[in-house]
Amino acid sequence: MRLYDFGPAANSRRVRIFLSEKGIEIPIVELNVREDAQFKEPFTTMNPFHCVPFLELDDGTVIAESISICRYLEELHPEPSLFGRNAAQRATIDMWNRRVELDGFMPALHASRNDIPLFKGRVVPGTRTDLEQLPEMVQRGKEMLDIFLARLDPQLANNAFIADANISIADITCYFVINMANHFEMNIKSKYPNIFRWHKEFSTRPSTEA
Amino acid sequence: MRLYDFGPAANSRRVRIFLSEKGIEIPIVELNVREDAQFKEPFTTMNPFHCVPFLELDDGTVIAESISICRYLEELHPEPSLFGRNAAQRATIDMWNRRVELDGFMPALHASRNDIPLFKGRVVPGTRTDLEQLPEMVQRGKEMLDIFLARLDPQLANNAFIADANISIADITCYFVINMANHFEMNIKSKYPNIFRWHKEFSTRPSTEA
Numbered sequence: 001m002r003l004y005d006f007g008p009a010a011n012s013r014r015v016r017i018f019l020s021e022k023g024i025e026i027p028i029v030e031l032n033v034r035e036d037a038q039f040k041e042p043f044t045t046m047n048p049f050h051c052v053p054f055l056e057l058d059d060g061t062v063i064a065e066s067i068s069i070c071r072y073l074e075e076l077h078p079e080p081s082l083f084g085r086n087a088a089q090r091a092t093i094d095m096w097n098r099r100v101e102l103d104g105f106m107p108a109l110h111a112s113r114n115d116i117p118l119f120k121g122r123v124v125p126g127t128r129t130d131l132e133q134l135p136e137m138v139q140r141g142k143e144m145l146d147i148f149l150a151r152l153d154p155q156l157a158n159n160a161f162i163a164d165a166n167i168s169i170a171d172i173t174c175y176f177v178i179n180m181a182n183h184f185e186m187n188i189k190s191k192y193p194n195i196f197r198w199h200k201e202f203s204t205r206p207s208t209e210a
Numbered sequence: 211m212r213l214y215d216f217g218p219a220a221n222s223r224r225v226r227i228f229l230s231e232k233g234i235e236i237p238i239v240e241l242n243v244r245e246d247a248q249f250k251e252p253f254t255t256m257n258p259f260h261c262v263p264f265l266e267l268d269d270g271t272v273i274a275e276s277i278s279i280c281r282y283l284e285e286l287h288p289e290p291s292l293f294g295r296n297a298a299q300r301a302t303i304d305m306w307n308r309r310v311e312l313d314g315f316m317p318a319l320h321a322s323r324n325d326i327p328l329f330k331g332r333v334v335p336g337t338r339t340d341l342e343q344l345p346e347m348v349q350r351g352k353e354m355l356d357i358f359l360a361r362l363d364p365q366l367a368n369n370a371f372i373a374d375a376n377i378s379i380a381d382i383t384c385y386f387v388i389n390m391a392n393h394f395e396m397n398i399k400s401k402y403p404n405i406f407r408w409h410k411e412f413s414t415r416p417s418t419e420a
Binding site for chain 1: 344
């Protein structure tokens with residue numbers, strides 16, 4: 001089993017934090033996606049969606065998509081559980097991970113891609129394209145992110161973690177949402193005190209150095 | 211167990227197609243979200259993210275998010291499997307469902323929300339908001355959807371279904387992406403013949419009437 005990875009990419013870091021929290025070690029092959037390594041063979045055939053990270057199994061099967069990789073590894077290494085230990089707990093964690101990802105991560109991702117000069121010509125993940133960076137995507141992404149933060153903050157008022165009494169995959173996803181929100185200076189500290197507390201605590205975990 | 215649902219909503223239809231394919235029957239409570247039923251008690255407390263459908267378990271636990279509901283029901287009723295029968299198959303189906311959802315469904319959803327007059331004041335799912343419908347969100351959503359379709363079509367050249375030899379949750383998700391693409395007149399028939407064939411076949415399934 002091998003993980004194809006690019007150090008600084010948020011989705012690569014998501015999986016590495018997961019691996020660190022689980023105590024799993026996998027051989028890593030570094031692909032420099034800023035130099036378009038993922039568009040060259042054999043990588044373009046292995047993952048025609050051209051995103052990192054992706055996991056190659058011993059039989060050649062390729063699992064891309066960060067959450068799908070984590071879900072697969074959780075099945076092989078159930079403890080410590082980050083996706084839940086029974087059907088209802090798994091569904092609750094999946095629900096929160098989806099809320100965080102669809103309502104927070106995706107708007108923030110597209111806002112970043114349309115804002116940061118580094119992403120010119122790459123506004124859609126895994127593509128080389130001549131689509132322009134649109135300021136309206138940044139504006140709307142920030143507005144949607146703010147709606148999400150206002151909904152998340154009450155959930156963290158009485159809960160140490162987002163979906164469960166313990167850390168779960170939803171917390172790992174959300175860590176990157178708040179990092180992006182901080183890039184956009186969204187006043188987490190003054191507007192969303194519970195999220196601020198949670199993010200501060202999460203940032204002290206050794207796994208975030210992974 | 212009860213499912214809170216709104217007949218015409220795409221996410222409600224996703225879950226009902228899943229139930230029909232699985233042969234599961236659950237009592238359904240209809241909430242008219244166009245008349246804001248989801249913002250009234252007890253529903254606003256049950257699901258503070260104000261989206262349908264959501265599933266209430268007998269102990270009061272509420273599972274929102276269509277895929278999380280389906281995942282929970284798959285655990286209770288494993289056959290016929292729509293999420294996969296072993297770790298690698300489950301990861302592959304999850305990967306394809308995510309690609310379809312993140313790269314296809316989400317851009318199409320936001321394009322629709324910013325385009326269709328019915329969604330004025332509701333451009334962000336589950337909210338009442340004064341955010342305007344932005345034509346740039348429609349334009350970029352359609353551009354992103356077209357990138358996704360061009361990547362999906364080759365996958366369907368040699369496969370009857372999207373992620374597996376049999377129907378999976380990824381096909382159900384994608385059915386609605388193509389419905390939205392047809393709303394935007396994206397020339398599926400001439401540009402993406404494999405997707406056209408797949409969608410035509412899927413549309414004949416009795417479950418799509420659910």
